[in-house]
Amino acid sequence: MINEKDSLKLNTPALFSWGAILNYLNREHNEVMFEVIDDKVRRAFRVGSDTYLCEISYNETKQLIEITVLNEQSWTEKSMSEIVAFIIDWFDLNTDLEPFYRLAETDTILKDLTTKFTGLRMVGMPNFYEAITWGIFGQQINLGYTYTLKRRFTEKYGECLSFEGKKYWIYPTAEKIASVSIAELLELKLTLRKAEYLIDISQQIVAGKISKAYYSNFQNNDAAEKAMTKIRGIGPWTANYVLMRCLRMGDAFPMADIGLLNGIKVIENLESKPDEIHMKILKERWGPWCSYATFYIWRLLY
Template sequence: MKANLGYLERNKNECMFEVENETVTRVIVVGETRHLVRLNVNEQNQMFVRFVNGFKTSKLDGAKVTAYIREWFDLNRDLTPFYEMANTDPLLKGPVQNFYGLRVIGVPDLFEALCWGILGQQINLAFAYTLKKQFVEKYGDSIEWSGRKYWIFPSYEQIAQLTPDDLAEIKMTRRKSEFIIGIAQLMASGELSKEKLLGLGSLKEAEKSLIKIRGIGPWTANYVLMRCLRFTSAFPIDDVGLHNSIKQVTAAERKPSKEELMAFSGKWDPWQAYATFYLWRVNY
């Protein structure tokens, strides 16, 4: 769990959860009910979930919160084949030893994943976190507990009602505002959903469907495919952070070419998403 906590703590502007004393606190929404939960792991690597905001939790809600957490940390996946491959790969051997136990931390909500992907386009990670914080605190809701606010990501229903002028206070480009509102409207109309994308049955079909949407290119599509739709072979080949990490691991004087990236990723199949996530941790 320590490798995952290290990832979760990587930026002080993260607003969707809090990490303190190796305990993660966040709101998980089930239907109309907002559950404030705390997660920690004991020395036997067992995860404990505690509901802390006083609501009586039904067995069904408890099961749904548990399912959300398992998806968030990708706990249902056996990583043995990935580690067997990675330990023989020159690029991955060091990262998997340094960050052993790290899982692809997910963004289970499709609208949140798409917004995060669009916010992160063509800017550095620190500024992307700043934009997300501004967006969430402007349009999201929150639970107050023990003098602190715990935020809930804005709903697509709410954002679908806005115009780009409404988002002008947030320091994103007008085009990004248009993209996010357009996606919210597609989801509000039912044209776009996580269930529909998963129902397409393959990474390639889901990628094609995403790329047809204004504002979503191959990088954003593969980001969502790996972190929300959970395709382990998703590969954001144009990711600058990935290029920088490979350059550092190989001690090269230049970033890898597209042909080199394709050759690397072919050896990682079908674990390109995990390979990318571990390489990201080299620099982030």
């Protein structure tokens, strides 16, 4: 990290494409947590009691990500540390993708994908609460409506910073949702079960029973999945999604995901969706790169 007066600068790895990341971020215009403006990304961050609106850009010549604060807020050591850590995690800058690309060279499913999306990093959800609630929102509904629910949830219970006539949102906290009523959540057009799950999970997080740090201690995805699915409302799909996008477990593999199954069907020109045996073979074949394989297949469908 390079600290200059007005901005922070992060070195990017060799296999990195800002254009591919921007294309991914632009796929859904109902996203509420950030905004893409031209070739830059704006996102609000809460650090302690301070809110920072950051503009994130890429200097291709110097291969640097630049982070600039737009609102009248001064950098502190704590804010620099937390925001930089979030962005490194968000864009997965610390992962060496060379082994994944070597695997893809001889893989009939992945070869064309890594050529098409060269340098694409798995854009994650570093905020554990955002990731696990997103998993709840997305159960048994399409992606577009999942974004609608997330927007309603964030705009009702989150906080915002206004800048140049636009609102930039801070995601709601577990503490906030732990004390709301089911009736309030139902006003968002959530199902009763999802409202119950959200409150229960929020209360468990507040009580310190579940956390990102807790699941990070598991040695592999299977063990973490087993532990996470003990939570009411968390099935294998939701667990693997959180482990993949938030915990960065490379062997996370949501095998029953409809998008993943449809993507493999299209790529392999199958008459029907791959069955469980087929998916287990792929899990073994891709090993620690299951999550990246899944992300690239999803990207093809977008």
